[in-house]
Amino acid sequence: MKQGRKGQENSDTEETISRIYPYITRVFDVYEIQKSGEIIYFFGTPKIDTENVMGELWTPLEQQGFGGTLKYELGEHVLIISPVKKAKEKHWVNLALFIATVFTTMICGAWMFGVDLWSAPMQIIQGLPFTLAILAVLGSHEMAHYAMARHHGMKTSLPYFIPFPTFIGTMGAVIRYRGPIPDRKALFDVGIAGPLVGLLVSIVVTIIGLSLDAPAIKPLPDSLMFELGLPPLFVMLQKLVGVTGTDLHPVAFAGWVGMFVTLLNLLPAGQLDGGHVLRAMLGKKANWVSSMMPRVLFLIGIYVVYGLRGDGFIWIFWALFLWAFAAAGHPSPLHDKMKLDRKRILIGILTFILGLLCFTLIPFKPIT
Known part of the structure; x- marks a missing residue:
């Protein structure tokens, strides 16, 4: 049962990556992908000015229900993508x-x-x-x-x-x-x-x-x-x-x-x-x-x-x-x-x- 659930999670992650990957590769040359929970980390090199990367990605990611940030840590760029949970309006x-x-x-x-x-x-x-x-x-x-x-x-x-x-x-x-x-x-x-x-x-x-x-x-x-x-x-x-x-x-x-x-x-x-x-x-x-x-x-x-x-x-x-x-x-x-x-x-x-x-x-x- 646990193995089946893990397999389903991996399948969902692969599906998520396949949906957003084409948008990411337009502006970001990816050489490694890691996952932690619902957060996906794309390591790579920006193809355009770093200040414009998230500007290009915000709309397609938002349409897919995701948000992201670009950070530079330990000598490499990492694009952090996570689902956006809609806050319920009161x-x-x-x-x-x-x-x-x-x-x-x-x-x-x-x-x-x-x-x-x-x-x-x-x-x-x-x-x-x-x-x-x-x-x-x-x-x-x-x-x-x-x-x-x-x-x-x-x-x-x-x-x-x-x-x-x-x-x-x-x-x-x-x-x-x-x-x-x-x-x-x-x-x-x-x-x-x-x-x-x-x-x-x-x-x-x-x-x-x-x-x-x-x-x-x-x-x-x-x-x-x-x-x-x-x-x-x-x-x-x-x-x-x-x-x-x-x-x-x-x-x-x-x-x-x-x-x-x-x-x-x-x-x-x-x-x-x-x-x-x-x-x-x-x-x-x-x-x-x-x-x-x-x-x-x-x-x-x-x-x-x-x-x-x-x-x-x-x-x-x-x-x-x-x-x-x-x-x-x-x-x-x-x-x-x-x-x-x-x-x-x-x-x-x-x-x-x-x-x-x-x-x-x-x-x-x-x-x-």
């Missing part, structure tokens, strides 16, 4: 977090309308306009990443919304990528899709919010109030609609949040969206910009604190965060030498300009 987690985020953002929205939820909890429904606006802004950003990643054949999860007791009721949303990045074109498209779509929705939400009258509210006892710093793009929209001032309807505030989130995401550092876009545009040269970004933010924070006598903590915090975040580097796409076309380069430059239009030295400060 969509109920996404749904539960989304429902919780609807609830927490509606609480914050109701507070913005001056509702005392302790005495009138059913008035939480008044926060619904803010909930719809903020989820549209944050959700469109992540769904754009999701759609573009799937378009390029990348494996990714649905968005996970993060309910959190902040002044907007959430820490945003994230998606999880599984597997490698095919090439710089995919890296660029996925990285830039979120900020562009999210900013477009933010602009629409802002225009809608500016057309609504800001509620006249009496601050709740012990509540913390903030004065917003309006970025140039927001001010442009105010002039377009014909309104001024920082007293905003909660829907317009959701648009402001979207612009601020876009700015932070487009910082060209680490694995932020801006880091992805710049890495796709410049290749490994982007690492220098990524390493400089925390220093730039730290200097901005110091200038705000000591030069403007304002609250620059947000920039100092992000500087420290990025020092740790960017230190991990950026994973290389499989086809890392594939350069972007001029159209994508132009879109990237314009997107970074839009990000600058969302910048303000002092985004918010508490009203004392």
